[in-house]
Structures are given as C-alpha cells and as structure tokens.
Amino acid sequence: MKKLSPRLKNIPRRATMNAxxxxxxxxxxxxxxxxxxxxxxxxxxLMIFALSADLLWGYTGIMSLGQAVPFxxxxxxxxxxxxxxxxxxxxxxxxxxxxxxxxxxxxxxxYLGTAFAILIPCLLSFMIGRLLLTGKVRGVFVSLITxxxxxxxxxxxxxxxxxxxxxxxxNNVSRPSLFGHILSITENYYFVAxxxxxxxxxxxxxxxxxxxxxxxxxxxxxNRVAFIGYNVTSYKVFVYVFSxxxxxxxxxxxxxxxxxxxxxxxxxxxxxxxxxxxAVGGRGNLTGALFGCLLLNxxxxxxxGIIGDAWEFVIGIILLLIVFCVPDGLIGTLLTARxxxxxxxxxxx
Amino acid sequence: xxxxxxxxxxxxxxxxxxxxxxxxSLSVGRGEVRTIIGPNGAGKSTLIDLxxxxxxxxxGKIVFDGADITLRPPHEIAHAYGIGRKFQGPNTxxxxxxxxxxxxxxxxxxxxxxxxxxxxxxxxxxxIDDILRIIGLEDKKDTLVSALSYGEKQWVEIGMVLAQDxxxxxxxxxxxxxxxxxxxxxxxxxxxxxxxxxIIVSEHDMDFVRQVAETVTVMNQGKIxxxxxxxxxxxxPEVIRVYxxx
Numbered sequence: 001m002k003k004l005s006p007r008l009k010n011i012p013r014r015a016t017m018n019a020x021x022x023x024x025x026x027x028x029x030x031x032x033x034x035x036x037x038x039x040x041x042x043x044x045x046l047m048i049f050a051l052s053a054d055l056l057w058g059y060t061g062i063m064s065l066g067q068a069v070p071f072x073x074x075x076x077x078x079x080x081x082x083x084x085x086x087x088x089x090x091x092x093x094x095x096x097x098x099x100x101x102x103x104x105x106x107x108x109x110x111y112l113g114t115a116f117a118i119l120i121p122c123l124l125s126f127m128i129g130r131l132l133l134t135g136k137v138r139g140v141f142v143s144l145i146t147x148x149x150x151x152x153x154x155x156x157x158x159x160x161x162x163x164x165x166x167x168x169x170x171n172n173v174s175r176p177s178l179f180g181h182i183l184s185i186t187e188n189y190y191f192v193a194x195x196x197x198x199x200x201x202x203x204x205x206x207x208x209x210x211x212x213x214x215x216x217x218x219x220x221x222x223n224r225v226a227f228i229g230y231n232v233t234s235y236k237v238f239v240y241v242f243s244x245x246x247x248x249x250x251x252x253x254x255x256x257x258x259x260x261x262x263x264x265x266x267x268x269x270x271x272x273x274x275x276x277x278x279a280v281g282g283r284g285n286l287t288g289a290l291f292g293c294l295l296l297n298x299x300x301x302x303x304x305g306i307i308g309d310a311w312e313f314v315i316g317i318i319l320l321l322i323v324f325c326v327p328d329g330l331i332g333t334l335l336t337a338r339x340x341x342x343x344x345x346x347x348x349x
Numbered sequence: 350x351x352x353x354x355x356x357x358x359x360x361x362x363x364x365x366x367x368x369x370x371x372x373x374s375l376s377v378g379r380g381e382v383r384t385i386i387g388p389n390g391a392g393k394s395t396l397i398d399l400x401x402x403x404x405x406x407x408x409g410k411i412v413f414d415g416a417d418i419t420l421r422p423p424h425e426i427a428h429a430y431g432i433g434r435k436f437q438g439p440n441t442x443x444x445x446x447x448x449x450x451x452x453x454x455x456x457x458x459x460x461x462x463x464x465x466x467x468x469x470x471x472x473x474x475x476x477i478d479d480i481l482r483i484i485g486l487e488d489k490k491d492t493l494v495s496a497l498s499y500g501e502k503q504w505v506e507i508g509m510v511l512a513q514d515x516x517x518x519x520x521x522x523x524x525x526x527x528x529x530x531x532x533x534x535x536x537x538x539x540x541x542x543x544x545x546x547x548i549i550v551s552e553h554d555m556d557f558v559r560q561v562a563e564t565v566t567v568m569n570q571g572k573i574x575x576x577x578x579x580x581x582x583x584x585x586p587e588v589i590r591v592y593x594x595x
Contacts, residue, residue, distance in 0.1 A: 210458070210467040213445070220443060220445075229459045230459045
C-alpha cells in the first residue's frame with residue numbers, strides 16, 4: 001500500500017495537466033473573438049513542433065538545432081502545392097514562368113502535395129540521420145551540424161526566388177479544405193487542435209512502450225544500450241525521422257493557418273526557439289513541451305504589442321533564470337516535486 | 350577442454366604505435382571460468398573491448414562458437430552472437446528502476462518495431478524475478494539505480510548481463526569498489542551463474558580470483574605472460590616478478 005500511494009499520486013498529475021490543457025484549448029474559442037482564435041490556431045501547430053523536438057532532445061538526448069528544416073520544408077511544400085493547384089503563383093509570374101515547373105507538377109494535386117510535404121522531410125532526415133547518427137558524431141557536434149543545415153536551407157530558400165518567392169515567401173495560401181469546403185477560422189482551429197490531440201496521443205503511447213524506455217536509455221548511456229544488443233543507430237534514425245514527420249505536419253498546418261510562409265520558418269531562430277520552449281516547460285515528458293510552447297508564444301504575442309523587440313531580451317532572461325533556478329523546467333519540476341514521496345521512500349528503503 | 354567456445358588468433362590492437370594487445374592467442378573452453386589478471390595497463394580491458402567489438406583490431410581473427418566475429422559491431426556481438434559484458438565500474442541506466450534496467454537487457458526484441466509493440470509476458474517477469482533473486486535485490490526492484498550503493502549498482506549490471514542470457518559473459522573487474530563482504534557475495538553470484546555459461550573475469554583481487562578461477566591467464570604489456578591453475582600461477586617466478594611481488 002505504501003508503495004502504491006506515491007505512484008497513484010503521481011499519475012493524475014500529468015494526466016490532469018494534459019486534461020486542463022485540452023479543456024483550455026476546447027473552450028478558448030468560446031471566450032474570445034476571431035482574431036484571437038486565429039492567433040491561437042497558429043500556436044497549436046507550434047505545439048506539435050515542440051512535441052517533435054521533445055522526442056528528439058527530451059527523450060533521446062539528440063539536440064538538433066535544425067528542427068526547423070523538416071518544419072520549413074513541410075510548410076513550403078504545402079504552401080507551394082496550395083498555390084500551384086490554383087494555377088501559376090503570382091511570384092512565379094514575375095520571373096516570367098508561364099507554366100508550373102516540372103518539379104512542382106505533382107504538387108498540383110493537393111493530396112499528393114500534402115503527402116510530399118510529409119515524405120520529403122522524412123526522406124531527407126533519413127539520409128541525414130544515416131550519416132550523422134552513427135555514433136561517430138555526438139553531443140554538441142550533432143547540434144552544430146544540424147545548425148548548419150538550418151542555415152543552408154534558409155539561404156537556399158532565400159536564393160531560389162523563382163521557386164520559393166525568395167525573402168517575400170509564398171503568399172495567398174488558403175486554409176485547409178475538407179470535402180471541397182475551405183474551413184472557416186473557427187473550424188480550422190478545431191481541425192488543427194484535433195490533429196494536435198491525435199499526434200499527442202501517438203507520442204504519449206510511443207513513449208510509454210519499451211521503445212520509449214530504450215530512447216531514455218540511449219539518452220543516459222548510449223554505449224551500454226549497444227552492449228545489451230540494441231542497434232542504437234537504427235533507434236536514433238527512427239526517432240529522428242518520426243520527429244521530422246511530426247515537424248513537417250506542424251509546418252503544413254502552420255503554413256495553411258497563417259496563409260503564407262517565409263524563409264524564417266526554415267532558419268536557426270525557430271530551431272533554437274523550440275529548444276527554449278522545451279527548456280522552459282521541462283524536457284522528456286511531452287506535457288512540458290506543450291506548456292512551454294503555449295506559455296512563451298502566448299507571452300510573445302502579448303508582450304510584443306507592449307515592448308516590441310525588447311521581447312527578445314526578455315526571452316533570453318527567462319531562459320537564463322530557468323536554466324539556473326529550475327533546471328528541470330516548470331512542468332518538469334511540478335511533476336517530480338512530490339513532497340510526501342521522498343520521506344516515504346526513505347522510510348521504506 | 351575439447352570444446353572451444355572462444356578463440357583469439359594473433360590479435361593485435363595498435364593505438365597509434367602503442368601495441369595495447371600484441372599478437373595474443375587465447376582459447377577459452379565452453380563452460381569454463383577464465384580469470385585474466387595483470388598489472389594496470391597490461392591490456393586486459395583492451396582485450397575485452399576487442400572481443401565485444403568496442404575496439405577494432407589491426408591484425409588477427411576472433412572466432413566465437415564457430416562464427417567469425419572479427420570487426421562485427423557491438424550490438425550484433427551482444428544480440429546475435431550472445432556475448433554479454435559488464436563494464437569496469439557500474440555502467441547502468443541510472444535514472445531508471447532496477448526492474449527496467451533488467452527489462453531492457455532481457456534477451457530478444459531488440460529491434461525498433463519489436464520494442465514498439467513489446468508486451469511484457471509472464472515469462473519475462475519470471476526471468477527478471479529470478480535474476481533479482483540471484484543478485485539479491487528483490488526488494489529494491491522499483492528503486493532508481495542512482496539511489497543504490499556502489500556495490501548494488503555493480504550487481505544490477507551483473508543482473509543485466511544475466512538477463513541478456515549470453516553464452517559468454519565477460520566481467521571487467523566486477524568487484525571494484527566493493528567491501529570484502531560484497532566481493533565474496535559477487536564471487537558466489539559468479540559461481541551460481543556459471544552452470545550453463547562461459548565466463549571471463551578480469552580482476553585484481555587475488556582472494557576473489559582464488560574463489561572463482563579455474564584457469565588463470567596473466568597478461569603483461571599487451572602479451573600473455575603465463576597461463577595455468579591458480580596454484581601454478583601463484584608459484585610462477587615470472588608472474589611473481591612482474592605482478593605478485595608484494
């Protein structure tokens with residue numbers, strides 16, 4: 001009985017937080033206007049993005065600073081697909097392009113476009129993963145290489161103006177359509193929230209399996225995992241590709257909700273921001289990533305109106321405070337701080 | 350010793366000109382308990398790294414149970430061929446429970462797909478309970494490894510090697526940092542686990558070597574200096590000169 005009670009106390013905590021978050025997301029549109037609903041619908045895909053980075057960094061210990069690569073590619077392919085399915089995009093016309101370029105022709109079919117928006121980032125991550133995650137490159141060097149990838153992609157997107165619209169990006173992207181009907185702002189909000197909830201459930205299920213334990217084992221002691229017979233590289237590559245798929249889906253939803261994409265979606269800034277959200281919320285429990293993302297994005301949207309660019313300083317200060325004062329993150333600390341437990345465990349042990 | 354399970358043929362490891370293991374040939378019989386002793390830097394750990402695939406050899410060949418395992422990757426040597434290893438000093442998953450450490454080490458289902466759809470069977474539970482009994486940590490199975498004493502952590506790792514159900518178990522200085530009492534208990538564990546396994550132990554503690562050893566191999570400066578029973582080794586003048594002089 002003694003052993004059971006602390007566990008029972010623990011389980012509802014995380015479930016309660018998830019439930020609170022779900023209720024908040026469900027009732028939020030009832031409490032506010034369309035503008036806020038649309039703003040929130042842009043934050044929810046970022047929460048999916050945060051989940052993807054938490055699987056990679058929080059669970060497996062791979063700190064990629066290139067998570068915006070699959071996100072950005074997914075967003076761009078979705079945006080371009082949406083544009084070319086309606087004819088020649090205006091930015092292409094300014095370069096004298098009169099028909100859809102051959103590489104984009106498959107994207108004129110919106111379903112194929114969505115499929116490619118997920119598959120191409122996965123394929124790219126598979127190739128990067130096979131090269132990068134073999135165990136020869138580790139820790140901070142993985143971060144540095146993925147960081148370079150982020151920058152390379154952003155440069156490429158900026159320079160391939162004929163195809164990507166350069167620094168102007170791709171505009172006039174419509175909200176998702178279901179059964180031939182383009183979703184309204186509120187419908188899109190619930191659509192995005194539904195996908196986020198499903199993906200969260202998948203992540204939660206995945207991390208609760210033995211697979212999830214192996215990821216945690218890789219994080220704390222990669223060598224040992226290999227010596228008990230696991231092919232560490234294939235685990236890392238799998239989680240890298242899976243998290244890229246999540247990031248790509250997040251990118252698609254983000255592009256379709258915002259109505260436009262720009263090169264910043266592929267760059268280092270977003271890759272670093274997602275790490276900060278997770279650090280603030282707490283890594284390795286999914287819930288922390290969601291709260292960190294919601295909290296910082298909510299604050300950003302409120303504060304930017306008041307203090308403008310000074311928000312960038314504030315976020316830096318917040319990060320420093322978190323790292324020094326609550327290294328487990330806000331949610332991480334709440335989940336592990338169970339006052340009654342330590343005494344009981346001491347009494348038992 | 351008609352049936353050889355492990356055979357090293359002229360293996361050499363070259364660390365940029367320094368021959369950590371220098372043309373060593375060694376054969377270990379099935380079901381044997383082999384102890385490797387030698388001064389620090391003699392090449393004991395490197396030899397173990399070599400067998401388990403951590404270090405790559407420059408020359409030579411390693412045959413295990415009829416199969417050539419030379420230059421195979423560690424996870425394959427562990428899983429497909431069945432060689433388990435305990436590292437020097439506790440090497441576990443410290444932020445997991447003792448039970449989870451053993452569960453992860455349990456033989457079978459190491460592939461990505463299999464571990465996603467893994468369901469714990471009663472059989473697996475039974476095996477883990479058996480191991481917990483052997484390593485004497487039945488009442489600590491839900492404790493985080495980080496909360497255990499140094500000796501207990503060592504036992505968790507011995508338990509992990511047992512869970513792997515390896516044909517050959519290699520223990521690299523398993524009693525480091527243990528009290529005399531814990532060392533003795535560890536010796537008894539090794540005697541208990543040998544029934545259907547071959548065991549190689551590298552060790553410093555001579556009392557412990559006396560307790561577990563059948564054949565002792567003495568290494569010095571990357572080479573094999575002598576091989577024989579504990580008594581033979583203890584009286585070998587060469588061995589006394591380089592290693593047992595105190």
